[in-house]
Amino acid sequence: MSIQEIPRGKIPWYPTIDYEKCTGDMECYNFCKNDVFIWDEAEDRPIVKNPYNCVLGCSTCAKLCPAEAISFISIEELRETMKKLRAEVQT
Secondary structure, eight states, X not given: OOGGGSOGGGSXXXXXXXXXXXXXXXXXXXXXXXXXXXEETTTTEEEEOOGGGSXXXXXXXXXXXXXXXXXXXXXXXXXXXXXXXXXXXXX
């Protein structure tokens, strides 16, 4: 069973932004070339517009964020979710 057999929309791997911490420095927006983020000019902050464009396992935007405002589920949670989704597809 390959990962391609699981619809991307079922895999909860995407960034979550804590706007209490976000400083609006645009690091995440400028880094991500997959159009996960759009920029909200009115609020001067990123919005996760296309979460399922995020590359599975990539968390570079979170690592680049100096305010530590971006988070993802843990790799362990991702592995457990993938295990369950594989089992669903096989049945």
